[in-house]
Amino acid sequence: MKSRYVRIAIAGLMLVLGAVSVQLLTPSTAYAQSSSTAAMTNADVVKLAKLGFGSEIIKEKINGASTVNFKLEVDDLVKLKNAGVSQDVISAMLKRADGGGASSTAAASGPANYPGSPADVTLVTKDGGNVHLRGISGTMSTTNAVVTVLMHYNYPGMAAGVRTHDTRPSFIVNSTDQPKGRIYIVSLDVDKGDQDRSLKIGNARFWGGMKNVGAPDKDNQVDYDAVSMGNGNQWKLTPTKDLKPGEYGLYSGGLFDFGVDQ
Incomplete structure (x- = not known):
């Protein structure tokens, strides 16, 4: 009888752990899926700059993004500059928003x-x-x-x-x-x-x-x-x-x- 209760308890515990795993993994998976399709924005560029990533890495992300949704009016440029985004990164944003886009090799050469x-x-x-x-x-x-x-x-x-x-x-x-x-x-x-x-x-x-x-x-x-x-x-x-x-x-x-x- 005890062994039966033990089996039931173990099965129940596995179900609970499975539910917890689903709850923990689902947001991460959803974020990864949304990140792979969402357009890159000014906020993404500022986030990378504040985290200390170099200009070349940020430019590679800009040029490699499937789509971008940059806001580049005068006030936006001022905000980017004040946020610590370098001029060559802003240049890459302007070029990409204007219809450009390049691989890191093309950008370097x-x-x-x-x-x-x-x-x-x-x-x-x-x-x-x-x-x-x-x-x-x-x-x-x-x-x-x-x-x-x-x-x-x-x-x-x-x-x-x-x-x-x-x-x-x-x-x-x-x-x-x-x-x-x-x-x-x-x-x-x-x-x-x-x-x-x-x-x-x-x-x-x-x-x-x-x-x-x-x-x-x-x-x-x-x-x-x-x-x-x-x-x-x-x-x-x-x-x-x-x-x-x-x-x-x-x-x-x-x-x-x-x-x-x-």
Whole structure:
């Protein structure tokens, strides 16, 4: 009889333990499931920054997230900065929210390759023939200027390695769509103090929000003609006016830089 009671007691105990296990495991499992599908948010980035994770790890999480839901108006950028989020992480958030997204390898080696981004750019000049341009990535900086927030991408070095004396070079790019409005020829400002080149991005006002955050400032844009080549997946871009001596690039999330000499 005792053995029967013992068996019943053991069975009952196993049922209780099983119920407890279900109660303990279910929230964890649900959290894991929701975490795998939920969009990454500003709060997630701030949490990682406060826990002491480095910028490279946070950027990998941003670029590797299946979806993101970042809030990046001027007030949001201020809150991120005050929370200790670094400028290069904020730059990655802006790039991802603007349609970018890259693996950690792509982020380390050059600009993100996403729809509309030229993965291959050839510079065509009268003096040097055809030169393949290599993409480089920049870091973002922000400066408060009275009623606006100035945003710049900063690129290492004061001069591009590729140089030309041709004041009206052309570019061959691969693009399935019309490149205008997505691919830009831009001028870069040289900063001797910081030993770099910068590109002003977007237009942000404290009371008017952020506009054209993914596009270069109009003062840095160079007008060009776009002619479709071959099967329509390749385009030839040519400035409408001669370029002055200085630093330039083809911009679409990343930069393909070159310089024009006298």
